[in-house]
Amino acid sequence: METTGQGDCPGEVWLLPNWVDPERIYPLPVSASxxxxxxxKPTNRVILYAGNLGEKQGLEILLExxxxxxxxxxxxxxxxxxGGGREKLEAKVQAAELTNVxxxxxxxxxxxxxxxxxxDVHLVLQKKSASDLVMPxxxxxxxxxxxxxxxxxLPGTSLYELVERYQTGILAEPESAEALWAGINRALTSDLAPYRANALAYAKRYLQKEAILTTFEQQLLALTPPAV
Structure with a gap:
């Protein structure tokens, strides 16, 4: 969410990012999953997409x-x-007899x-038209x-630069089955521990609710004239 300054500060923009409640979302071992x-099965390699099964995600390529x-x-x-695209996806899975979906x-x-x-691996999929998101x-x-x-x-977008800078995941070209296949193959054959550690460290530093609201409060107080 972005809050735009008004009045004496025309054009100034503050970013109030999504936060995470650490009491609700936190790391768990696979044994507690x-x-x-x-x-x-314990031997399964699980590729998880959790969220809206809509049109903007371009989930059709996932079936490919x-x-x-x-x-x-x-x-x-x-x-x-x-979501609105779930029935269509289920029909395509049945028609293609994809027992692994x-x-x-x-x-x-x-x-x-x-x-x-x-x-084992999570998916955050967006179409090119929706790829310039700071943090889904x-x-x-x-x-x-x-x-x-x-x-x-896409390179040059805020989301791409964030993931690349902090090495919190594996980047792939949107709307490309080949790129997504390559990314999943890379994930299944790589040591993902560094990505997981980087992701958790980023969340602890930048996505904690109290830290975000404290910073926002300080920004608001800075607009208040000092007491005379």
Whole structure:
């Protein structure tokens, strides 16, 4: 959320970013995840997309990628959420007989940390037209949970620069099945511990609710004339 200064400060912009509640989203071991509840095996490599199943995410390419992993039964694509595009996606999965793609409904807030702990790799997918986002809300939760995300963003956008600068995830070109497939392959064959550590460190430093509100309060107080 951006707050634009008015009056004596025309054009001044403050950024009040999304925050994360550390009492609700935090790192958990896989043993405390939702894998058993979702019918996932300990040997599965779980690629998780959790959030809106709408049009702007361009999730159709995810099905193309899943088809390329069909010969690797240990790799499972888990889509959790609801949205206007879900029925169309489910129909395409059934038509293509993609047994490695599974859909689940939105999970209650108290299970969110356990859901995020279920993933080996998270997906933050956007179309090119929506890629200039500073921080998608789903990414803040992933980072607070100490997860590694594949993020589709264009070079030169705020989102791309943030992920690249802090090395909090793996970047891929939006709307490209080939780029997404390469990113997932890279994630499945790499040590993701550094990305996870960087993501959690970023969340602790920049996404804590108290720190964000304290900074905002200080900015507001700076506009108040000193007492005479």
């Amino acid at each position: 939702l894998r058993p509840e979702l019918g996932l 990628v899943a088809e390329r992993f069909h010969s690797r039964p240990e790799v499972v694509f888990v889509l959790v959420g609801a 599974r859909f689940f409904p939105l999970q209650p807030n108290e299970k969110l940390a356990a859901l995020l702990a279920s993933a 809300s789903k990414l803040t939760g992933i980072m607070a949970a100490g997860g590694c995300a594949i993020v589709t963003a």
